[in-house]
Amino acid sequence: MPLLELHRVTKRFGGIVAVDNVSLEIDEGDAIGIVGPNGSGKTTLYNLISGVYFPDNGRIIFDGKDITFLPAHERTPLGLARTFQIPRPFGSASVRENVAIGAMFGRAKLDVESALDIADHYLSIVGIEKLAEKEAKLLTPLEKRFMELARALAMKPKLLLLDEVMAGMNPADVDRIIEVIRRVKDEERIAVVSMVEHLMHAITRFAERVVVMHQGKKLVEGKTLDVLNDPRVVEIYLGKRVV
Amino acid sequence: MKIRSYKPLLPLFLIYALLILIAVAVPGMWQPVAFFMFYVALGQAFNIFMGLTGYVDFGYVAFLGLGAYGMAIAIKYFSSLGLISILLGILLAVVMSILLSLAVGAVALRLRGAYFAIATIGVNEGFRYLIEGVRLWGGSEGIVLSGLMRRTFGRETANLLSTFFSDILIIAIAILAAMTTIWILNRKMGYALLALREDEDAARVMGINVTKYKIMAFITSASFAGLIGAVAWTLKLTYVFPEDVFNIHYTVEAIVIVMLGGAGTLLGPVVGGLIYGVLKYYLSVVFPGIQLLILAPMLILTIIAFPEGIVGFIKKKGKKSRISYYLR
Amino acid sequence: MVFAENLISNLFYGALLGSIYGVATMGLSLIFGVLRIVNVGHGAFIMIGAFTAFWMFTLYSLPPVAVIPIALVFGLAIGFIAFQAVIRRLVDAPELSTLLATFGIGIFIEELAKLVWGADYVGFSWDIGTLYLGPITVSYSKILAFFCSVLVAALLYLWFTKTKLGNAIRAVVQDREGAVVCGINVNRIFALSFSIGIGLTVLSGVLVTLFVPVGINVYMGGDYTLKAFVISVLGGLDSPWGAFIAGFLFGLFENGSYAILGLIPGVEPFALTRFVAFAFLLIILLVKPTGLLGGGE
Numbered sequence: 001m002p003l004l005e006l007h008r009v010t011k012r013f014g015g016i017v018a019v020d021n022v023s024l025e026i027d028e029g030d031a032i033g034i035v036g037p038n039g040s041g042k043t044t045l046y047n048l049i050s051g052v053y054f055p056d057n058g059r060i061i062f063d064g065k066d067i068t069f070l071p072a073h074e075r076t077p078l079g080l081a082r083t084f085q086i087p088r089p090f091g092s093a094s095v096r097e098n099v100a101i102g103a104m105f106g107r108a109k110l111d112v113e114s115a116l117d118i119a120d121h122y123l124s125i126v127g128i129e130k131l132a133e134k135e136a137k138l139l140t141p142l143e144k145r146f147m148e149l150a151r152a153l154a155m156k157p158k159l160l161l162l163d164e165v166m167a168g169m170n171p172a173d174v175d176r177i178i179e180v181i182r183r184v185k186d187e188e189r190i191a192v193v194s195m196v197e198h199l200m201h202a203i204t205r206f207a208e209r210v211v212v213m214h215q216g217k218k219l220v221e222g223k224t225l226d227v228l229n230d231p232r233v234v235e236i237y238l239g240k241r242v243v
Numbered sequence: 244m245k246i247r248s249y250k251p252l253l254p255l256f257l258i259y260a261l262l263i264l265i266a267v268a269v270p271g272m273w274q275p276v277a278f279f280m281f282y283v284a285l286g287q288a289f290n291i292f293m294g295l296t297g298y299v300d301f302g303y304v305a306f307l308g309l310g311a312y313g314m315a316i317a318i319k320y321f322s323s324l325g326l327i328s329i330l331l332g333i334l335l336a337v338v339m340s341i342l343l344s345l346a347v348g349a350v351a352l353r354l355r356g357a358y359f360a361i362a363t364i365g366v367n368e369g370f371r372y373l374i375e376g377v378r379l380w381g382g383s384e385g386i387v388l389s390g391l392m393r394r395t396f397g398r399e400t401a402n403l404l405s406t407f408f409s410d411i412l413i414i415a416i417a418i419l420a421a422m423t424t425i426w427i428l429n430r431k432m433g434y435a436l437l438a439l440r441e442d443e444d445a446a447r448v449m450g451i452n453v454t455k456y457k458i459m460a461f462i463t464s465a466s467f468a469g470l471i472g473a474v475a476w477t478l479k480l481t482y483v484f485p486e487d488v489f490n491i492h493y494t495v496e497a498i499v500i501v502m503l504g505g506a507g508t509l510l511g512p513v514v515g516g517l518i519y520g521v522l523k524y525y526l527s528v529v530f531p532g533i534q535l536l537i538l539a540p541m542l543i544l545t546i547i548a549f550p551e552g553i554v555g556f557i558k559k560k561g562k563k564s565r566i567s568y569y570l571r
Numbered sequence: 572m573v574f575a576e577n578l579i580s581n582l583f584y585g586a587l588l589g590s591i592y593g594v595a596t597m598g599l600s601l602i603f604g605v606l607r608i609v610n611v612g613h614g615a616f617i618m619i620g621a622f623t624a625f626w627m628f629t630l631y632s633l634p635p636v637a638v639i640p641i642a643l644v645f646g647l648a649i650g651f652i653a654f655q656a657v658i659r660r661l662v663d664a665p666e667l668s669t670l671l672a673t674f675g676i677g678i679f680i681e682e683l684a685k686l687v688w689g690a691d692y693v694g695f696s697w698d699i700g701t702l703y704l705g706p707i708t709v710s711y712s713k714i715l716a717f718f719c720s721v722l723v724a725a726l727l728y729l730w731f732t733k734t735k736l737g738n739a740i741r742a743v744v745q746d747r748e749g750a751v752v753c754g755i756n757v758n759r760i761f762a763l764s765f766s767i768g769i770g771l772t773v774l775s776g777v778l779v780t781l782f783v784p785v786g787i788n789v790y791m792g793g794d795y796t797l798k799a800f801v802i803s804v805l806g807g808l809d810s811p812w813g814a815f816i817a818g819f820l821f822g823l824f825e826n827g828s829y830a831i832l833g834l835i836p837g838v839e840p841f842a843l844t845r846f847v848a849f850a851f852l853l854i855i856l857l858v859k860p861t862g863l864l865g866g867g868e
Binding site: 297299301350351353354356357358360361362364365366368369372373375376377378382383491495498502532533535536538539540542543546547550 | 603609611657660661664665666667668670671672674675676678679681682683685686793797800801804837838839840841842843844845846849850852853856857
């Protein structure tokens with residue numbers, strides 16, 4: 001049984017079909033990249049999975065449970081976690097508190113004291129333990145992204161949805177992120193989905209499978225290297241070789 | 244729970260103890276202190292909703308008003324029970340405020356920001372005009388109880404009720420509201436409210452049932468407001484008029500107190516309430532009638548220069564020092 | 572047939588008054604549309620307009636019609652000062668801050684007015700005759716108020732659609748970021764829109780006195796603030812034209828229901844009409860909660 005199953009999911013905004021009849025299966029411990037240019041429906045897909053919107057058609061099954069119309073806050077405890085393209089920290093709270101909030105209300109469901117204690121552990125996993133006391137709104141955009149990753153991990157998800165988490169990072173930071181993702185994937189069997197706008201070298205280093213979105217539809221899905229060499233994919237990326 | 248998280252109660256109780264000492268020991272200070280304590284209690288109660296959730300309820304005074312009516316109804320119709328009618332009044336005040344907060348919460352808390360603010364003004368005004376329009380509870384003439392209270396409880400008891408007992412109760416309400424606040428802050432609810440105040444959509448995606456927590460804060464805050472209305476208005480003043488107890492003026496005062504002291508902090512409403520109470524009391528002696536002219540720019544200045552309020556500001560500055568254990 | 576006559580005359584009256592409600596709400600909607608700020612102190616500016624008309628008439632025997640342009644200029648100036656002193660610093664602040672700041676401005680203006688003009692109710696009488704039309708008895712000044720309202724709304728509409736500046740404001744309402752990209756100086760548009768919004772509101776205070784030249788008091792604004800909220804929500808909150816139409820409808824509704832509720836024994840129709848208006852407000856908000864929900868890709 002797959003961990004997450006999207007079955008012919010469609011979402012329209014007025015006349016625009018943002019997500020068009022998309023089906024997708026993700027298993028425990030998978031590492032998947034979702035690639036597509038701006039406006040290809042990636043973010044809407046994430047919003048449908050995390051419950052920000054409900055689809056017009058189709059079903060979404062998570063861990064054997066139909067979550068198609070489940071409110072967002074009831075999905076998270078089942079084992080879903082996500083980051084945002086533009087990070088959304090709880091600004092006036094400290095970095096530690098931000099992460100602890102994840103541990104309190106995610107699948108982990110810890111009490112306040114344990115959540116605050118374990119927050120430091122997740123901060124050190126992503127390498128920002130020195131920032132624990134800082135007010136979250138004072139972080140740099142990059143630090144905010146690391147904090148969001150720690151916050152998502154503290155939720156103890158079964159499925160982690162990352163939104164452009166590596167954009168604009170230097171190679172050392174990218175290495176660190178990939179290392180973290182690999183580790184949680186192997187040790188805790190977390191399925192990781194990472195979304196990127198541009199096909200980048202980084203994605204080939206951790207994604208086993210890649211899904212390419214184009215104009216709301218799933219264009220190609222397959223093993224990472226096969227997809228990157230697929231002529232249709234090469235074409236939508238302006239005929240350039242992409243890796 | 245670590246004992247450290249309750250340390251901020253220490254300065255709070257120190258302030259209360261000092262105030263009570265002044266009231267008892269300094270002749271002529273009982274009335275002024277009781278006056279300050281009304282504002283401290285009002286700030287504490289309002290802070291539980293506005294401070295912790297970030298929603299402005301411009302119709303907040305409706306809960307005080309309803310509490311005042313609850314007490315008035317109990318005294319008027321159950322005076323045969325003697326002093327038990329006062330207990331009944333307290334109960335009725337809380338129950339009526341809770342019922343209204345559930346009704347308003349179900350409707351208005353689905354709205355955000357400005358829409359919520361507008362809806363709450365509508366509820367307050369609508370309620371007042373309903374009472375006047377269908378001549379409920381005496382309509383625009385209100386309920387006057389002084390004669391009845393003297394006949395029922397005897398002159399001395401009635402006097403004691405409105406001059407001493409009501410003041411003591413207000414102090415008790417202020418302390419209870421403060422303890423409720425820190426209890427909330429230390430629990431998951433406090434963190435849920437912090438998250439939703441900062442970013443409601445993100446909080447939802449993080450697994451926080453924002454509606455539940457908003458309504459919980461709303462009901463708690465409304466019950467305290469009902470208590471304050473019942474005690475500080477009906478019991479103390481012995482009359483209730485709809486145009487007084489639904490006057491938006493009191494909502495403004497609550498807002499100023501919370502913003503001045505620091506929204507969402509434990510000590511903020513005490514500091515804000517004291518500053519506001521002292522200023523209002525003594526300004527009305529020195530410059531009668533122009534308190535609001537001074538308070539309005541103060542509110543604007545606070546919003547522009549110290550959006551986090553006095554306590555929030557000190558807390559930020561003293562982050563590294565040991566003071567921070569005692570501030571919240 | 573007393574009721575039918577009563578209703579007709581009330582509806583006629585309501586239509587005239589509604590046009591003034593419309594103008595009195597356009598400023599609120601303009602400011603919300605452009606700056607996303609709800610001016611909670613709205614009514615105080617209507618009060619300023621009413622007092623301007625009162626003093627101009629009392630001191631210089633100037634009829635309210637002639638005061639309209641004066642009030643507009645006066646309002647523009649007040650709006651500009653309030654923007655520069657306070658609002659400018661809060662454009663990007665959380666909604667809470669702007670709600671509280673405009674609230675503070677409103678109270679400040681009321682208290683200042685009380686200090687200068689006192690807390691008494693004042694009024695004046697500018698009698699230019701009365702129209703008798705079947706069951707309807709209405710003074711010409713009320714009819715004049717109606718035509719002035721329609722004229723103001725029409726001129727504003729022309730200015731918005733035909734001038735470059737007006738179009739720039741509309742662009743900002745529709746898409747703030749897009750307008751920046753197109754080279755529109757958004758800060759200047761904010762200052763301008765806020766000033767115009769306040770100017771219109773002060774002007775509408777003169778129209779109010781043209782309709783009811785009595786009951787002028789420093790605290791008269793609160794009532795209009797609440798009505799303006801109901802009307803602007805009805806009209807879609809960010810559209811001045813929606814507000815004008817909605818004001819018209821609200822006038823009809825208010826006076827019509829006053830006539831009908833007066834038939835119920837044992838109630839106070841005046842208070843109950845207001846109750847119905849607020850119940851109505853809540854229902855609209857419930858059915859169409861256009862709050863800041865969602866957010867696209």
